[in-house]
Amino acid sequence: MADQEPRSRPGGRSARVRRAVLEASAKTIRDHGFEAFAIKDVAAEAGVHETSIYRRWGTREALILDALLDDSAQNVPIPDTGSLRGDLTTLANGLADFLDTPHGRALSLALMTGTGRSVDGIRDYLGRRLSIAGEVVHRAVRRGEVSPTTDPIVVIEALIGPLHFRAFMFHQKPDEAFVDRLVDLIITGTR
Amino acid sequence: MADQEPRSRPGGRSARVRRAVLEASAKTIRDHGFEAFAIKDVAAEAGVHETSIYRRWGTREALILDALLDDSAQNVPIPDTGSLRGDLTTLANGLADFLDTPHGRALSLALMTGTGRSVDGIRDYLGRRLSIAGEVVHRAVRRGEVSPTTDPIVVIEALIGPLHFRAFMFHQKPDEAFVDRLVDLIITGTR
Incomplete structure (x- = not known):
């Protein structure tokens, strides 16, 4: 067939x-x-x-899991620029752009307002997605850019949490200056 | 009268x-x-x-503005423990507790789903609230704990953004271990 x-x-x-x-x-x-x-x-x-x-x-x-992972990979690909700063900046600006589209906004709202049995699926998806994005931190560890004790999930959530906060609470796209200051804070924090 | x-x-x-x-x-x-x-x-x-x-x-x-500021002050007061680590940890755990209540969850969802003319009011409120919370960073600068170029708003959003992300996307209360790792990252980042 x-x-x-x-x-x-x-x-x-x-x-x-x-x-x-x-x-x-x-x-x-x-x-x-x-x-x-x-x-x-x-x-x-x-x-x-x-x-x-x-x-x-x-x-x-x-x-649902496959569709969400595919959609993220299409819309906010995980970069590999050769430096942690480059990767976090590219990832953050890509996510900020996506959250500023009707598609990205609707998808994130669906994740936030999910209930009941869908919550386990949402957690599976986010766990997988954060783990995929965490690869940028693992690569930085291998390059000796950051401390080997750095927790990739905390780094990725420290980056994407504030972008969601700006987008959904402030109803505002995080601008590049904000992204740069946030990335600075996180990069310094991982040394 | x-x-x-x-x-x-x-x-x-x-x-x-x-x-x-x-x-x-x-x-x-x-x-x-x-x-x-x-x-x-x-x-x-x-x-x-x-x-x-x-x-x-x-x-x-x-x-609306007065009610939101009053509600925040009642439910998640801004701490003054004498150290930035103590202040950020107390603030984060207080917020995590609040977002785990029906009241905190409903209020945050109302902020996120606000539209039209209410968006300006929500921005005013969050701007004021972040600026009040930013006082913990100003105090740390005065104590010489952190670099004087530290942006208080970025520090506060780096803290509370991931807590909202955990609460609303993961449908999960951020535990104290996560809060500690996040505070570690931010504290190191401000040096």
């Missing part, structure tokens, strides 16, 4: 189906939140059969 | 009216958000005349 082609084949039907389903999933989360997320709506939006989705992702929860 | 007694007279009718109105205002914001906030509802909740509220606060916006 076409759905079982190797995922690595670029532009194949399998890759196209995967992309359509992930984008339809992210849209469904943004538009309706987690509680109302249903595979049948995603299937309709993506123009594929429900059974194709179940066969590939198995559960609703696995699809 | 009773309402015009000096505010400094503790336990006087004026002080009691002020307290009742501020508490009714905070409750109204939590329950209904900013857009629906109306002085007539506050008056009914507090059991005072609308005219008493207008006479004292002048406008709806001035009342």
Whole structure:
């Protein structure tokens, strides 16, 4: 079956189906939140059969997790500039831009207002995402830029927490000057 | 008139009216958000005349600002422990506790989901509140604990941003170990 082609084949039907389903999933989360997320709506939006989705992702929860991770990777990629300052600055400005879009704002609000069983899924996603972003700190440790005792998760949350705070509490995009001062504080803090 | 007694007279009718109105205002914001906030509802909740509220606060916006600042001061007071580490740790744990209450959660959600004309009021409030909290950094500068070029607002946002992120994105109260690691990073960052 076409759905079982190797995922690595670029532009194949399998890759196209995967992309359509992930984008339809992210849209469904943004538009309706987690509680109302249903595979049948995603299937309709993506123009594929429900059974194709179940066969590939198995559960609703696995699809949500994959869709969120894919959406983050597309919209706020993890940089590798060669320095911790460069990586944190690029990551922060990318996130500030994303939180300033209707898509980024809606997705973050869905994460914040999730309840019940969706909360475990949100935690899984954020845990994975922070761990992926934490790679910029691991690389800085390997380059000898920062103390080996540095906690990557604390560094990443110290960066992205204030950006969410500015975006959602101040209703304001954090400007580059703010990002630079925040990165300065964190870089000094990791020495 | 009773309402015009000096505010400094503790336990006087004026002080009691002020307290009742501020508490009714905070409750109204939590329950209904900013857009629906109306002085007539506050008056009914507090059991005072609308005219008493207008006479004292002048406008709806001035009342909202006063109520938010009063509520913060009551629930998350700004500490003065004698060291920046002590102040930031106390402030962070107090905020983490508050965000873990239905009251704190509802108030923060109201701030985040505010729209239109209420956004200016929310910014005024947060600007004032951050500036009040920034006093812990000014005191540390005067004690020679931190560099005089330290930006108090960045320090305070680096502290409270991640706490909001944990509370609202992770749906989890930040534990004391996380607070300690975050405070460590910030303290080192200000040297």
